[in-house]
Amino acid sequence: MLSHKAKYALKALLYLAEQDENHISKTIEIADGANIPKKFLEQILLDLKRGRFVSSKQGKFGGYYLIKSKNDITLAEIHRLFDGAIALLPCASLNFYERCLDCKTEEECSLRHGLMIIRDETLKAMQNITIASLIKK
Amino acid sequence: MLSHKAKYALKALLYLAEQDENHISKTIEIADGANIPKKFLEQILLDLKRGRFVSSKQGKFGGYYLIKSKNDITLAEIHRLFDGAIALLPCASLNFYERCLDCKTEEECSLRHGLMIIRDETLKAMQNITIASLIKK
DNA sequence: TATAAAATCTATCAATTTGGTAGGGTTTTG
DNA sequence: CAAAACCCTACCAAATTGATAGATTTTATA
DSSP states (O other), rough: OOOOOHHHHHHHHHHHHHHHOOOOOOOHHHHHTTTOOHHHHHHHHHHHTTTTTTEEEEEEEEEEEOSSSSOOOOOOHHHHHOOSSSSSGGOOOSSSSOTTOOOOOOOOTHHHHHHHHHHHHHHHHHHOOOOHHHHHH | OHHHHHHHHHHHHHHHSSSSSTTBHHHHHHHHHHTHHHHHHHHHHHHHHHHTTTTOOSSTEEEEOSSSSSSTOOOHHHHHHHHSSSSSSSGOOOOOOOTTTTOOOSSSSSHHHHHHHOOOOOOOOHHOOOOHHHHHH
16 A cells, blocks of 8 residues: 555645646645645655655745656656555565565575566556556546 | 565465365464464464465364465455555555545545556456465476 | 745654564363 | 363554654745
């Protein structure tokens, strides 16, 4: 399941993607528009900034705007930024690999291979869902 | 990600599936064989019993055994039993549906459609991974 | 240059979930 | 009848989650 953070991040990105080009959105605008608690959204926007999905302008008339095309922001990326690995176990993960400590055999646990298949399928599907694809209902 | 409980459940089922037909496995056997804390495993085996994947015989020389074919136990079922919904949000779930409360539009949230696509793909993949498929390495 | 508006930073917090452990019951045999 | 095993209920510490609060910095402009 997605965390609220990841869900809010997607909704915030959707909101930004729907604005006119060159429009800068204040946090409070996004919060109201996408129904997200404002203070919580602040943190999320900072995370999205660190992830280089958005950028911001400080001071009066500042706010946030997309710096990545809505066609290039995928669900997979947002999932990884906020919720981590897409695989079902760390030992089957590409980006968050960790060896399973409870596996007796050296490199392979009995589940790893199957979970890597799942990961590949899920990842492929998640890479196809972009912010742009979510907009056109 | 899978919880430890789901992971241990899969390993326990794998252990049971690898035993000779008609063999009954004591909890302690499974715990040692699959490297699972014994007391924790007890709870998991009870859950698997309630889920009708295994059955048990009490008393001396009792233990656990599969009552469902290893070809018919899928990752999807185990995920649902221990970790719940396969979908990324409740509003996109088949078995654990809940309406999203933070969505303004009545029935549809902006994410729902995309997440239902992911759910279908993931579910399909998870239904293809069975205990039997995990055994043949 | 003062001020208002906005992002940014740091801390805190309550509730829930997770990953167990403890300590017994209860049931079924040898 | 006692041992072996399942079965049940409670508890617990640590981590995570979903926020909230308050102070600080940055910027535009009157």
